[in-house]
Amino acid sequence: MITISAFHWVPPFAKGQVRDLRVRWALEEAGLPYRTRLLEQGDQDKPDYRALQPFGQVPIFEEDGRVLFETGAIVLHIGERSETLLPNDAAARARATQWLIAALNSIEPHIMNVAAVELFYAGEEWAKLRGPGAREFAQHRLASLANALGDRPYLDGDRFTAGDLMMTTVLRIAPKLVTDARLQAYVERCTARPAFARAYDAQMGDFRDAA
Incomplete structure (x- = not known):
């Protein structure tokens, strides 16, 4: 199962804007199920998370032991499995x-x-x-x-x-x-x-x- 990280809480102005939305959208377009790993405040600075995302940001993408960060890289990775996102031509x-x-x-x-x-x-x-x-x-x-x-x-x-x-x-x-x-x-x-x-x-x- 694909897991993506997201924040448990953000200020009102950031709701609907946090960058995990990009990855969620790509997964929905591709028809791929996923679950979220919600971070409490401060979790992004803990060593175990920084080992996966050196900048302490969301999201990270985890699947079968593979980890990716940066939304551009993640969306392109998902696109490899979706002709909607990345055409075959x-x-x-x-x-x-x-x-x-x-x-x-x-x-x-x-x-x-x-x-x-x-x-x-x-x-x-x-x-x-x-x-x-x-x-x-x-x-x-x-x-x-x-x-x-x-x-x-x-x-x-x-x-x-x-x-x-x-x-x-x-x-x-x-x-x-x-x-x-x-x-x-x-x-x-x-x-x-x-x-x-x-x-x-x-x-x-x-x-x-x-x-």
Whole structure:
């Protein structure tokens, strides 16, 4: 049985955003059953967990003695068992991988930069100075993404892939930054998938059970 780690509790603003959602969604798309290993506060810093995840983050993916961390690596690993996530066609498969990496490298750092200065460090003087520039650059990247998407339903045309899964989870981090109607419709389209609903409900259900 696949086991993924997740937090037992997070602040309200983080619910529905914690990165185990990405892995849950991929598992749901692939039709693979899993269970969760819920961490209490501080568990992520214990030596046994750090031996599996050196940065103390969630999730880790465990199956048959194998352990993976980093959501990009985990989603690609799951995708090896799901044509929905990684198509059999070699070129389409490469493009799906390309967009997954673009989500993590070309989009997420800039969205997280805005989230950091406007949420976590809003009262700091340096953040007040950095905020407008961070937002401007993030908007520039999002405009490039919207132009690449165009009027297509998904990043590679008519077919949803692991690239769309990862990009959608990144765009959900800061919805107020996503002002282009094409990207808004794209996020709505992807999150309307039944697999996303099951993954989201499972994460929120773990938080409710822990309350």
